[in-house]
Amino acid sequence: MSLVVQKYGGSSVADADCIKRVAKRIVDTKKAGHDVVVVVSAMGDTTDELIDLAQQVSPLPPARELDMLLTAGERISMALLAMAIANLGFEARSFTGSQAGVITDSVHGKARIIDVTPGRIREALDQDQIAIVAGFQGVSQDTKDVTTLGRGGSDTTAVALAAALGAEVCEIYTDVDGVFSADPRLVRTARRLPRITYEEMLEMAACGAKVLHLRCVEYARRYGIPVHVRSSFSNREGTWVVDGTDNDMEQAIISGVAHDRSEAKITVVGVPDKPGEAAAIFRTVADAEINIDMVVQNVSSSASGRTDISFTLPKSDGQAAMAALAKVQDQIGFESLQYDDQIGKVSLIGAGMRSHPGVTAKFFEALANVGVNIEMISTSEIRISVVCREQDVPAAVAAAHEAFELGAEDEQAIVYGGTGR
Amino acid sequence: MSLVVQKYGGSSVADADCIKRVAKRIVDTKKAGHDVVVVVSAMGDTTDELIDLAQQVSPLPPARELDMLLTAGERISMALLAMAIANLGFEARSFTGSQAGVITDSVHGKARIIDVTPGRIREALDQDQIAIVAGFQGVSQDTKDVTTLGRGGSDTTAVALAAALGAEVCEIYTDVDGVFSADPRLVRTARRLPRITYEEMLEMAACGAKVLHLRCVEYARRYGIPVHVRSSFSNREGTWVVDGTDNDMEQAIISGVAHDRSEAKITVVGVPDKPGEAAAIFRTVADAEINIDMVVQNVSSSASGRTDISFTLPKSDGQAAMAALAKVQDQIGFESLQYDDQIGKVSLIGAGMRSHPGVTAKFFEALANVGVNIEMISTSEIRISVVCREQDVPAAVAAAHEAFELGAEDEQAIVYGGTGR
Numbered sequence: 001m002s003l004v005v006q007k008y009g010g011s012s013v014a015d016a017d018c019i020k021r022v023a024k025r026i027v028d029t030k031k032a033g034h035d036v037v038v039v040v041s042a043m044g045d046t047t048d049e050l051i052d053l054a055q056q057v058s059p060l061p062p063a064r065e066l067d068m069l070l071t072a073g074e075r076i077s078m079a080l081l082a083m084a085i086a087n088l089g090f091e092a093r094s095f096t097g098s099q100a101g102v103i104t105d106s107v108h109g110k111a112r113i114i115d116v117t118p119g120r121i122r123e124a125l126d127q128d129q130i131a132i133v134a135g136f137q138g139v140s141q142d143t144k145d146v147t148t149l150g151r152g153g154s155d156t157t158a159v160a161l162a163a164a165l166g167a168e169v170c171e172i173y174t175d176v177d178g179v180f181s182a183d184p185r186l187v188r189t190a191r192r193l194p195r196i197t198y199e200e201m202l203e204m205a206a207c208g209a210k211v212l213h214l215r216c217v218e219y220a221r222r223y224g225i226p227v228h229v230r231s232s233f234s235n236r237e238g239t240w241v242v243d244g245t246d247n248d249m250e251q252a253i254i255s256g257v258a259h260d261r262s263e264a265k266i267t268v269v270g271v272p273d274k275p276g277e278a279a280a281i282f283r284t285v286a287d288a289e290i291n292i293d294m295v296v297q298n299v300s301s302s303a304s305g306r307t308d309i310s311f312t313l314p315k316s317d318g319q320a321a322m323a324a325l326a327k328v329q330d331q332i333g334f335e336s337l338q339y340d341d342q343i344g345k346v347s348l349i350g351a352g353m354r355s356h357p358g359v360t361a362k363f364f365e366a367l368a369n370v371g372v373n374i375e376m377i378s379t380s381e382i383r384i385s386v387v388c389r390e391q392d393v394p395a396a397v398a399a400a401h402e403a404f405e406l407g408a409e410d411e412q413a414i415v416y417g418g419t420g421r
Numbered sequence: 422m423s424l425v426v427q428k429y430g431g432s433s434v435a436d437a438d439c440i441k442r443v444a445k446r447i448v449d450t451k452k453a454g455h456d457v458v459v460v461v462s463a464m465g466d467t468t469d470e471l472i473d474l475a476q477q478v479s480p481l482p483p484a485r486e487l488d489m490l491l492t493a494g495e496r497i498s499m500a501l502l503a504m505a506i507a508n509l510g511f512e513a514r515s516f517t518g519s520q521a522g523v524i525t526d527s528v529h530g531k532a533r534i535i536d537v538t539p540g541r542i543r544e545a546l547d548q549d550q551i552a553i554v555a556g557f558q559g560v561s562q563d564t565k566d567v568t569t570l571g572r573g574g575s576d577t578t579a580v581a582l583a584a585a586l587g588a589e590v591c592e593i594y595t596d597v598d599g600v601f602s603a604d605p606r607l608v609r610t611a612r613r614l615p616r617i618t619y620e621e622m623l624e625m626a627a628c629g630a631k632v633l634h635l636r637c638v639e640y641a642r643r644y645g646i647p648v649h650v651r652s653s654f655s656n657r658e659g660t661w662v663v664d665g666t667d668n669d670m671e672q673a674i675i676s677g678v679a680h681d682r683s684e685a686k687i688t689v690v691g692v693p694d695k696p697g698e699a700a701a702i703f704r705t706v707a708d709a710e711i712n713i714d715m716v717v718q719n720v721s722s723s724a725s726g727r728t729d730i731s732f733t734l735p736k737s738d739g740q741a742a743m744a745a746l747a748k749v750q751d752q753i754g755f756e757s758l759q760y761d762d763q764i765g766k767v768s769l770i771g772a773g774m775r776s777h778p779g780v781t782a783k784f785f786e787a788l789a790n791v792g793v794n795i796e797m798i799s800t801s802e803i804r805i806s807v808v809c810r811e812q813d814v815p816a817a818v819a820a821a822h823e824a825f826e827l828g829a830e831d832e833q834a835i836v837y838g839g840t841g842r
Contacts, residue, residue: 016477056437
């Protein structure tokens with residue numbers, strides 16, 4: 001008898017009928033002889049509704065209380081799911097993050113898991129019960145306050161529990177059939193990937209693929225938990241996210257093309273070209289708690305002794321970053337700031353590119369052939385990313401997908417979506 | 422600096438505006454120099470909506486999971502209330518029943534408080550914070566599961582916390598101005614009682630007055646906590662529920678008239694008149710977990726050697742009691758069962774009746790004068806209750822109120838209502 005951890009997102013438990021269907025699937029897994037631990041998100045729009053309520057009483061609600069409020073969402077869905085399972089004749093018990101032993105730091109709204117002590121979950125399993133755990137939440141080690149894990153939190157809860165319990169697999173149920181070679185809304189021939197390595201999945205997630213969150217994949221890689229991403233609306237196999245160290249002769253050079261239209265670009269114009277200036281700029285941004293993505297510094301023209309520094313960051317942090325930088329303009333001595341939110345990022349990802357030269361050239365040629373201008377470039381061992389105009393993203397993705405022959409004609413993709421937690 | 426515990430019911434926090442108004446009132450209390458602990462119910466119809474969801478996924482949801490589900494209601498209201506207070510510039514922290522140290526037994530849906538260990542509440546108060554506590558819920562001592570306290574649970578939470586913290590007063594905010602000499606919807610001259618003893622309030626609550634629950638008053642009496650019942654919609658003084666042992670020369674003979682239309686009457690016809698028969702009947706009802714109220718046994722006619730036994734019970738338990746009794750008909754040997762749900766109970770309550778003879782006679786005369794027939798009678802030291810036809814209740818209440826001159830002309834009552842928890 002093996003242990004399976006399943007995670008169901010908000011769209012999978014959007015209403016009573018959805019919950020009953022999910023209950024049936026869980027019971028089927030139990031009937032097949034597995035121990036089952038289920039991690040569940042809040043129903044459909046519950047979180048948005050709660051946030052709306054919060055904003056009606058306070059423009060800037062304290063983070064501790066916002067966490068207390070939002071965790072009511074999973075409390076509702078997990079209790080209903082346990083009831084639906086009981087109604088099918090199986091015993092189920094729901095557990096809050098705290099009860100499930102999800103111990104976090106004290107950073108409300110984006111707490112990090114620092115330990116998982118699932119004693120009560122084990123007890124439930126020992127009694128042949130199905131354990132239902134609230135995703136996205138935990139309890140802080142220091143203050144014993146309720147915390148939330150931020151975006152991707154429920155996926156992370158599931159993988160963390162799978163690791164702590166020694167599960168055979170962590171199944172992430174979502175509203176798509178798995179991870180695709182490109183966003184099927186942009187590329188009709190996009191192909192479901194039957195298998196992808198943790199490293200590739202990390203790059204995909206970091207580059208805009210919404211199906212799995214970075215933190216969850218990082219956690220899975222660290223503990224070697226196989227993750228099976230699949231649809232809660234069908235019984236098809238999805239995508240297995242696994243270790244890539246075994247000798248896989250058939251490993252593809254390129255796994256997929258990811259894109260991201262959620263970033264903006266800030267250019268700091270006329271920065272004095274002397275040591276410490278770039279550091280001062282990025283310290284300013286870091287102190288505003290903003291994560292930046294790509295960075296480019298132009299070659300300094302020796303005539304002026306000044307240079308331009310551009311970087312990308314989430315659009316949602318754009319105003320805050322501009323304000324923080326404007327405050328230190330005199331101190332740092334740059335000339336001006338430019339803000340551009342009409343950019344897009346297109347990334348080519350594949351573990352095989354490590355050993356295959358010429359990938360970059362082929363990628364750039366494909367973009368040039370469809371008239372896409374490259375504005376910034378960033379690479380890792382298994383990824384090449386470019387920034388282009390936002391409206392060029394569809395053409396760029398399609399061209400890259402075509403150039404590396406990633407498409408399939410036998411499989412038609414299902415609607416692509418993605419939930420926040 | 423004294424400690425005040427305030428409890429706000431669901432109608433007082435029905436929406437964002439209500440919550441903001443309650444926050445203002447709490448802050449005013451804090452500004453007046455008090456430490457404040459607030460107990461809050463779920464917003465307006467939240468509980469009903471959650472129960473409806475539960476019934477959509479399961480006709481008979483497990484009690485543990487129902488408790489987990491329903492406690493989401495207070496989690497939402499308490500977090501929002503803490504936010505609203507923070508928005509007024511005061512620090513507030515919300516605590517679940519478990520966090521507040523409300524320890525209960527394991528009877529889901531109607532758990533009893535067995536201990537209160539409010540360490541975290543004290544800590545919050547020590548840090549000059551306003552503590553917001555979820556009413557109606559606790560954590561079971563044995564299983565560490567989330568429990569709910571059943572009807573009147575939030576009032577009980579408030580009084581229990583007031584006792585554990587040594588509060589000066591427990592203020593119960595509701596949608597009426599206090600406790601009245603009769604239901605103002607039935608008696609226009611009904612008068613707000615400025616003061617009532619625990620004993621009288623217990624009898625009032627047991628006899629249908631919905632403003633305070635029996636358990637809450639029992640708790641307050643046991644620990645000597647003064648309870649101030651008042652409206653959250655005005656600043657008027659309400660009703661003080663206090664100890665009656667001090668020598669109060671002006672104590673009224675009669676405090677008020679309560680009525681209850683929620684009961685039904687079961688008559689067990691033709692019970693063999695021999696020892697143990699009545700015991701067998703009430704054992705059967707007790708085993709079905711049904712509380713009975715009044716009991717009358719007719720004088721046995723020596724000819725038949727049989728008697729009739731009537732008792733009243735909540736209408737909601739009527740079907741269950743009839744079914745349980747029908748099962749033991751042959752064993753006990755009674756002739757038949759009669760069910761009557763068209764009854765009403767009218768009760769006269771007053772600590773002064775202990776030392777004033779003639780109250781019963783005056784009460785019955787008043788009923789006779791308006792043509793109300795008495796079907797059952799039950800008395801305590803400070804109460805006389807009669808059962809009559811349900812449609813006679815308004816006339817009976819008005820007649821008794823008039824006969825004992827309980828009315829006032831100077832004060833007009835506000836709409837009467839009452840919440841469940």
